[in-house]
Amino acid sequence: MSFLLRRLGFYLLAFWASITLNFLLPRLMPGDPVTRMLSRSQQRLEPQQVEALRTLMGVDGGPIIPEYFAYLGRILTGDFGMSISRFPTPVSEVIASQLPWTLLLGLTSLIIAVILGNLLGILAAWRRGGFLDSIAPPLLVFIGSFPYFWLAMGALYIFGISMGVAPMRHAFSVGLVPGFNLVFILDVAAHLILPALTIVLVSLGGWMLGMRNTMIATNSEDYILMAEAKGLRPHRIMLNYAARNAMLPSVTSMGMSIGFIVGGALLTEVVFAYPGVGYQLLGAVQGLDYPLMQGMFLTITAAVLIANFLVDLVYVRLDPRVRKG
Amino acid sequence: MSVPVLEVQELTVEYVSDERAVRGADRVSFTIHAGEIFGLAGESGCGKSTIANSIMRLLKDPARITHGKILFDGKDVLGMDEAELRAWRWNNVAMVFQSAMNSLNPVTRIGEQFVDVIRTHRGGTRATAMQRAEELLKMVRIDPARLRAYPHQLSGGQRQRIVIAMACALNPRLLILDEPTTALDVVVQQEILEQIRDLQNELGFAILFITHDMSLMLELSNRIGIMYGGRIVELAPSRILHHDSRHPYTQALLGAFPPLHGPKVKLTGLAEGVKFTNVQDLEDHGDGHWVAPTDQPVLSQGEAL
Numbered sequence: 306m307s308f309l310l311r312r313l314g315f316y317l318l319a320f321w322a323s324i325t326l327n328f329l330l331p332r333l334m335p336g337d338p339v340t341r342m343l344s345r346s347q348q349r350l351e352p353q354q355v356e357a358l359r360t361l362m363g364v365d366g367g368p369i370i371p372e373y374f375a376y377l378g379r380i381l382t383g384d385f386g387m388s389i390s391r392f393p394t395p396v397s398e399v400i401a402s403q404l405p406w407t408l409l410l411g412l413t414s415l416i417i418a419v420i421l422g423n424l425l426g427i428l429a430a431w432r433r434g435g436f437l438d439s440i441a442p443p444l445l446v447f448i449g450s451f452p453y454f455w456l457a458m459g460a461l462y463i464f465g466i467s468m469g470v471a472p473m474r475h476a477f478s479v480g481l482v483p484g485f486n487l488v489f490i491l492d493v494a495a496h497l498i499l500p501a502l503t504i505v506l507v508s509l510g511g512w513m514l515g516m517r518n519t520m521i522a523t524n525s526e527d528y529i530l531m532a533e534a535k536g537l538r539p540h541r542i543m544l545n546y547a548a549r550n551a552m553l554p555s556v557t558s559m560g561m562s563i564g565f566i567v568g569g570a571l572l573t574e575v576v577f578a579y580p581g582v583g584y585q586l587l588g589a590v591q592g593l594d595y596p597l598m599q600g601m602f603l604t605i606t607a608a609v610l611i612a613n614f615l616v617d618l619v620y621v622r623l624d625p626r627v628r629k630g
Numbered sequence: 631m632s633v634p635v636l637e638v639q640e641l642t643v644e645y646v647s648d649e650r651a652v653r654g655a656d657r658v659s660f661t662i663h664a665g666e667i668f669g670l671a672g673e674s675g676c677g678k679s680t681i682a683n684s685i686m687r688l689l690k691d692p693a694r695i696t697h698g699k700i701l702f703d704g705k706d707v708l709g710m711d712e713a714e715l716r717a718w719r720w721n722n723v724a725m726v727f728q729s730a731m732n733s734l735n736p737v738t739r740i741g742e743q744f745v746d747v748i749r750t751h752r753g754g755t756r757a758t759a760m761q762r763a764e765e766l767l768k769m770v771r772i773d774p775a776r777l778r779a780y781p782h783q784l785s786g787g788q789r790q791r792i793v794i795a796m797a798c799a800l801n802p803r804l805l806i807l808d809e810p811t812t813a814l815d816v817v818v819q820q821e822i823l824e825q826i827r828d829l830q831n832e833l834g835f836a837i838l839f840i841t842h843d844m845s846l847m848l849e850l851s852n853r854i855g856i857m858y859g860g861r862i863v864e865l866a867p868s869r870i871l872h873h874d875s876r877h878p879y880t881q882a883l884l885g886a887f888p889p890l891h892g893p894k895v896k897l898t899g900l901a902e903g904v905k906f907t908n909v910q911d912l913e914d915h916g917d918g919h920w921v922a923p924t925d926q927p928v929l930s931q932g933e934a935l
Binding site: 526527528530531532533534535536537538541545546549550623624625626 | 688716725729738780782796
């Protein structure tokens with residue numbers, strides 16, 4: 306328990322540090338971001354907007370310490386200011402409208418890739434040099450080394466244009482009203498298949514190889530030999546003794562991947578015109594939408610930290626040895 | 631004493647690679663009777679563990695048994711299929727490994743590992759298996775509450791005793807101890823050996839005891855086989871071996887350990903570069919004393935070969 310509390314304290318500290326950086330960055334940049342934005346948008350902003358921007362980014366010349374605390378207060382109440390590129394929508398609303406789709410796409414593909422990749426890795430290592438072990442790793446690495454956009458466009462061309470079986474764009478069909486009913490859910494699933502499948506395809510090899518290699522090292526451990534001498538069934542040794550120990554590094558990398566999901570899968574979102582954080586972030590950078598960028602950076606930071614904390618929680622369950630750490 | 635539990639006949643194990651095959655054990659024969667403690671001693675790499683692993687059929691590629699027979703209660707171990715082998719392992723022969731410290735699964739509780747083996751072979755509920763595990767832990771004088779512990783929370787000696795308790799779980803007829811105390815200090819070694827002897831008196835299993843530590847070996851075993859280069863060079867009851875060894879390698883091995891009691895003795899060993907090649911089959915010297923003939927001279931006490 307004290308281990309988890311200490312970790313939690315560490316993450317809170319890290320989050321505070323990232324908020325502070327977010328506050329400082331516009332001030333540390335040479336010149337005034339607001340002026341630069343104005344020159345970009347050719348003075349199309351109203352004077353109140355300019356004033357609001359200055360206040361938001363702390364470049365209105367006020368004393369830095371009170372500004373900092375005011376900023377902290379706004380962040381903690383979820384007020385990230387107004388988006389410039391989608392004025393006057395609040396930044397939090399822009400993020401909230403994109404985040405669910407990003408999470409849906411990212412989590413679905415990650416979970417499938419992790420489960421499938423690890424299972425393949427376990428089986429390949431268990432029958433080392435066997436059929437699966439000789440075929441799957443080179444094949445998956447081969448697929449994984451295609452440029453992603455090429456693979457995605459290829460899939461879109463074959464299944465979307467030539468065969469016409471997969472939807473071409475967006476997260477659900479135009480004209481459908483979002484709601485919790487079967488028609489909508491099926492439509493969303495149909496739109497999800499191709500983007501998710503391409504992500505799974507390119508990431509599967511990494512998961513499989515990682516698991517396979519750890520598992521091979523684990524297989525030569527003494528407790529595996531002892532389990533065999535105990536006359537246990539092979540699948541029990543494979544899962545409870547070998548895989549149970551070999552999966553620990555996998556859990557760590559999965560946690561890191563969960564965190565980065567929130568950053569969005571930019572290429573996927575571009576190719577499949579899928580609404581998501583990645584696409585939005587690109588738009589924010591191109592449109593010099595500083596408040597939106599800042600909001601997104603904070604969201605991503607928070608997601609990475611939360612994911613890490615989740616991994617800690619799971620890890621404590623899986624490996625008794627870290628409990629005292 | 632006369633019923634053979636384990637008969638190993640002309641066992642030959644080869645480690646095969648593309649270029650050549652190395653013999654890990656070469657026409658090794660011995661018999662272990664019910665309730666007997668049989669010792670196998672010899673230097674590192676002489677094939678002791680190879681023999682232990684082949685008895686339980688735990689050899690991994692590239693090692694394979696190329697010749698010989700292993701009979702357990704008259705049953706051909708090498709002829710068993712996978713299912714028979716699984717049912718036979720631990721039920722009849724249990725093993726304590728060289729590195730028993732690492733023999734326990736680090737991520738599951740000790741109790742679970744007992745339950746695992748008991749329920750696999752005997753079935754029954756979790757609760758009865760747990761109860762049995764508690765009894766076993768008491769037998770090796772460890773607090774049954776430790777069943778809730780994970781391996782890393784126990785000392786090396788405790789872990790070793792837990793593995794020994796686990797080996798007794800199904801009342802096997804033969805216990806293979808492959809250097810069970812090598813990683814432990816002398817005091818703990820003595821405790822563990824004491825415990826093994828007590829358990830043996832209580833449960834009556836036979837023991838195949840493997841070590842390179844001759845003083846431990848003489849203390850514990852009824853009969854001893856000395857191995858060298860994959861072959862047995864001398865085989866005798868321990869009293870005879872101790873006082874009347876005939877093979878120079880046995881003498882060198884005995885001479886390499888200081889006696890715990892009595893006057894100071896100069897340690898001896900094999901001189902630099904001495905090797906025995908092409909070891910012949912054992913010859914009967916009476917009283918169960920078998921020696922491989924050799925050209926090397928027999929040593930007198932305190933003399934190096």
